[in-house]
Amino acid sequence: MSASERRGAARTAVVWDSLRGVLAEPCDVLDIGGGTGGFAVRVAEQGHRVSVVDPSPDALAALGRRAQEFGVADRVTGQQGELSSLLDAVEEASFDVVLCHGVLEVVEDPGAALATLARVLRPGGSLSLLVAQRHAAVVARAMAGHFGQAKAILSGETVGKAGHRFTSDEITGLLAGAGFSTVSVHGIRVFADLVPGSLLDLEPGATQALVALEQEVASRPEYLPLATQVHVLATH
Numbered sequence: 272m273s274a275s276e277r278r279g280a281a282r283t284a285v286v287w288d289s290l291r292g293v294l295a296e297p298c299d300v301l302d303i304g305g306g307t308g309g310f311a312v313r314v315a316e317q318g319h320r321v322s323v324v325d326p327s328p329d330a331l332a333a334l335g336r337r338a339q340e341f342g343v344a345d346r347v348t349g350q351q352g353e354l355s356s357l358l359d360a361v362e363e364a365s366f367d368v369v370l371c372h373g374v375l376e377v378v379e380d381p382g383a384a385l386a387t388l389a390r391v392l393r394p395g396g397s398l399s400l401l402v403a404q405r406h407a408a409v410v411a412r413a414m415a416g417h418f419g420q421a422k423a424i425l426s427g428e429t430v431g432k433a434g435h436r437f438t439s440d441e442i443t444g445l446l447a448g449a450g451f452s453t454v455s456v457h458g459i460r461v462f463a464d465l466v467p468g469s470l471l472d473l474e475p476g477a478t479q480a481l482v483a484l485e486q487e488v489a490s491r492p493e494y495l496p497l498a499t500q501v502h503v504l505a506t507h
Contacts, residue, residue, distance in 0.1 A: 281460075284482045316343055362391070400504075
């Protein structure tokens with residue numbers, strides 16, 4: 272496993288832990304903005320039927336190749352589209368689980384986007400939402416010497432192409448406004464972005480230890496402001 276793969280494993284372990292319960296039985300899964308299939312193919316390997324909606328034709332082509340490589344092409348479909356026009360691509364009440372990872376940041380109206388996701392879920396369906404967390408973004412910009420940008424993010428402004436950032440209270444509030452009930456909130460990448468890649472290369476067992484640490488602090492509220500992302504599991 273390469274250094275980037277080891278770091279990626281540390282970054283996503285908590286999300287996969289949270290999804291274990293909602294993916295316990297075969298179901299229909301929508302991965303909005305799923306790109307090249309980093310999540311979708313692994314979900315399909317677990318026996319689920321996965322539809323990926325993404326605006327990039329190149330990403331969808333890579334998704335098809337990856338699904339073929341891993342032997343799940345019969346359970347993965349890709350369609351070009353965006354969250355803003357999702358109901359043109361899929362039918363209402365047609366999925367048991369929706370994955371929306373790193374997408375809500377770039378939509379114009381996050382509240383309206385969540386309401387759209389609610390419409391494509393079947394009653395009792397689950398939403399896995401992964402968003403950029405504002406407090407960590409402020410710290411990261413300040414540590415890089417971009418103090419004006421840090422202050423702008425602190426005030427809730429969007430900076431550059433990164434789009435919206437959310438506090439945990441803001442995102443759970445938006446979910447409630449769209450008719451969702453929050454099941455769990457976890458901090459993602461509390462330490463993973465701070466640990467030098469060279470350490471993961473040189474120290475035996477370092478990746479496993481980092482994953483264990485991320486899992487340990489993910490649900491502790493005092494560490495949530497340090498997390499690069501917030502993962503929320505919600506039902507509708």
